Amino acid sequence: MANASSSLAQLTRIAALDDNYIWLLANPSSHELAIIDPGEAEPVIAWLDEHGLTPTEIVNTHHHGDHINGNKTLAERYGIPLTGPVAEEARIHGMTRMVAGGDQLAIAGYSAQVIETPGHTTGHVAFYLPDCFGDHGVAFVGDTLFSMGCGRVFEGSMTEMWTSLAALRQLPDTTIICCGHEYTASNARYVAQLGWQAPSLDAKLAEIKTLTDQGKATVPVRLGDEKAVNPFLCADDPMLAKALGCDGADAIEVFTALRTGKDNFRG
Ligand SMILES: [Zn+2]
Structure with missing residues (x-):
């Protein structure tokens, strides 16, 4: 059974553009290697060259350019297939x-x-891969769930976004969450001023500050840890509703207040 350190070696995080992450998932048994959401090709090619590796496929979570603009170069260079959502076929x-x-x-x-x-x-x-590390899975969540936050609701409704987050919340606590951006420091500043008293929040905020001050990445995160500190996963928590001044509101109202508050937050 893989332990955490050996499993994380199968997973590579490549920083791209301003604050994007491109993820690489390797399979040591089959020698396959997937590239998830390549917003640009160059840093991926540089990493692959440095490690003498050849990718076998590309996977996209959604159509935004900062997740797909490397597709064409990588697909042509390596002659590899591309998987993505049928609902975004035109894009x-x-x-x-x-x-x-x-x-x-x-x-x-x-x-x-x-x-x-x-x-x-x-x-x-x-994309949820339940057993790729033997004892725990990984989820590539694109711009739906971030550490301490969630994606902006550009095209869908608040109800859809909350439902999507609630679906991700159902995954096992041991799941490693790989998201598309390093937004954690900004998210943490927003969460810190909500007045929400989650038990492990102060320790998480301190950890994020330490990592950020050292210029280190704050992701991936473990879902179980995130569920305890990410208010966007807790919109049905009455204590959060109270902190936001909407005591008794339902989860969608709370989520909407939370998301709108973040949209307008300058901190
Ligand atoms: Zn996006």
Whole structure:
């Protein structure tokens, strides 16, 4: 059974553009290697060259340019297939395999499940690989869930986004969450001023500050840890509703207040 350190070696985080992360998932048994959401090709090619590795596929969570603009260069250079959401077929060019919520597929030789996560975009999907590390899974969640935050609701409704986050929340606590951006410091500043008293929040805020001050990445995160400190996963927590001044409101009202507050937050 893989332990945490060996499993994380299968997972590579490449910083790209201003604050994007491109994820690489390697399978040491089958020698497959998937690239998830390449917003640009150059840093991926540089990493692959440095490690003498060849990718076997590209996977996209949604159509935004900062997640797909590296597709064409990488697909042509390595002659590899591209998987993405069928609902965004018109907006992601070159897909060779199209998926929808509930589909089962293989990514880098690991079994994977497609979870529909509309809200940030209408066709956004997440990929959950339950057993690629033996004792725990990984989820590539694109711009749906971030550490201490969630994606902006550009195309869908607040109800859709909350439903998407609630679906991701159902995954096992041990799941490693790989998101598309390093937004944690900004998210943490927002969460810190909400007046929400989550038990492990102060320790998490201190940890984020330490990592950020050292210029280190704050992701991936473990879902179980995130559920305790990310208010966007807790919109049905009455204590959060109270902190936001909407005591007794339902989860969608609380989520809407939370998301709108973040949209307008300058901190
Ligand atoms: Zn996006």
